Amino acid sequence: MGNKFKLEIVTPDKVFFSGETDMVIMRTTEGDIGILYDHEPLVAPLRIGSLRIKQEDGSFKWAAGSTGFLTVNEDQVTVVVDSAEWVEEIDIDRALEAKKRAETRIAEGVEKGVDFIRARAALERAINRIKLYEIRK
Amino acid sequence: MASSTRDIKRKIRSVNSTMQITKAFELVSTAKLKRARDRMDITKPYFDTIQEAVQDILGADKSIKSQYVSNGESSKPLYIVVTSDRGLCGGYNINAIKKSIENVTNKADAKFIAVGKKANDILRQHGYNVVDSFLYISEKPEFTHATQVAKAAMSLFKTGEVDAIHFVYTRFVSTISQMATDLLLLPIERPALSEEARGSEFVNYEPSAEEVLKYIIPKYVESTIYGGLIEASACEQAARRIAMENASDNAEEIIEELTLSFNQARQAAITQEISEIVGGAEALK
Numbered sequence: 001m002g003n004k005f006k007l008e009i010v011t012p013d014k015v016f017f018s019g020e021t022d023m024v025i026m027r028t029t030e031g032d033i034g035i036l037y038d039h040e041p042l043v044a045p046l047r048i049g050s051l052r053i054k055q056e057d058g059s060f061k062w063a064a065g066s067t068g069f070l071t072v073n074e075d076q077v078t079v080v081v082d083s084a085e086w087v088e089e090i091d092i093d094r095a096l097e098a099k100k101r102a103e104t105r106i107a108e109g110v111e112k113g114v115d116f117i118r119a120r121a122a123l124e125r126a127i128n129r130i131k132l133y134e135i136r137k
Numbered sequence: 138m139a140s141s142t143r144d145i146k147r148k149i150r151s152v153n154s155t156m157q158i159t160k161a162f163e164l165v166s167t168a169k170l171k172r173a174r175d176r177m178d179i180t181k182p183y184f185d186t187i188q189e190a191v192q193d194i195l196g197a198d199k200s201i202k203s204q205y206v207s208n209g210e211s212s213k214p215l216y217i218v219v220t221s222d223r224g225l226c227g228g229y230n231i232n233a234i235k236k237s238i239e240n241v242t243n244k245a246d247a248k249f250i251a252v253g254k255k256a257n258d259i260l261r262q263h264g265y266n267v268v269d270s271f272l273y274i275s276e277k278p279e280f281t282h283a284t285q286v287a288k289a290a291m292s293l294f295k296t297g298e299v300d301a302i303h304f305v306y307t308r309f310v311s312t313i314s315q316m317a318t319d320l321l322l323l324p325i326e327r328p329a330l331s332e333e334a335r336g337s338e339f340v341n342y343e344p345s346a347e348e349v350l351k352y353i354i355p356k357y358v359e360s361t362i363y364g365g366l367i368e369a370s371a372c373e374q375a376a377r378r379i380a381m382e383n384a385s386d387n388a389e390e391i392i393e394e395l396t397l398s399f400n401q402a403r404q405a406a407i408t409q410e411i412s413e414i415v416g417g418a419e420a421l422k
Contacts, residue, residue: 008182008186010182010183010186011183012180012183012280012360012363013179013180013280014179015182028343029343029344029352030343030344033343040341041340041341042340042341042342042343043190043194043340043341043342043343043349043353044342044343044344044349045343045348045349045352045353068356069190069349069352069353069356071190071193073193073340078186078190080183080186080187080190080356082280
């Protein structure tokens, strides 16, 4: 275990995670990024994807994250996301349902003038949840 | 005389039933206030974090150019006014509305987005240009509501129909004190550069500072609106609780006064009856 830094993950409805770790991996708009202790100061937007926090025993704790951004400064890493949930807490039935709903909305969107961007984001979130659930099952 | 005691009695009854209602309202808003405050505590970190990040980015890098960063006067302001849907909450609504129109010099140039029925009604009544309104969300604001409001405001800003977005909401100072505030959302005022070594600290932006800002600023607007909505909903309950508490107190006072005059009237009626009887007996002698 290397040097630790302070990590804080906040969502609009709670402080999702606050604690110390020595490595966190997440998905920025440019690709996956792993942050270790003493990373250079950085600001980057995040995409829908996974959040992985290294734990004491060396294994990663997985979470599904939505869009947001991360800031790294000298003493801590702050991640701001629209929503986040631990993979163990993913409600797979709900995710599957959301996926189906988003797909039908996109399919019939042309006539009904559905908000495409929103439907697509919903679809992406659902797929992300399902994917992470499968990986970690 | 008999009719007057009956009148007073009726009045007491009516005030009493009003008092029951205000008491009930008071209890309801006390419970709701507690819930709203809990929510406010939960969302505070998110709100603060984004605020800080935006200030940091703008403060750290002078070279960033963006349509979102302040470059002087504005002539076409947009005001987002947050009020409640329902009344009976003292000066809460009117203070926010007053605050929003305080700096409007030209009615034709200013646009308004009303959150809450009260702002919508009053601003329209006075001939202000309400371009959009969001009703029935101010008591229980969700993040999606804030996103919608932000979207409406941002699209006006992007098309250049407005060149400044003011966010007028009520700040929660304490349970007995709320303050209507006018916050300039966009363009963002560049924070005064701190004297410390901040300028020399190199921050990496992935992919570029402009791209990051382009992403973060709408986020900032959304989250500020969300935070404001939540805070305002707590204020609404606090204001209502106080208003209802005062109303209950006043009702009690009125009942006391009325009871006194009721007793006086009753006493006067008895006295009169006695003197009539005595007078009658005297006449028979």
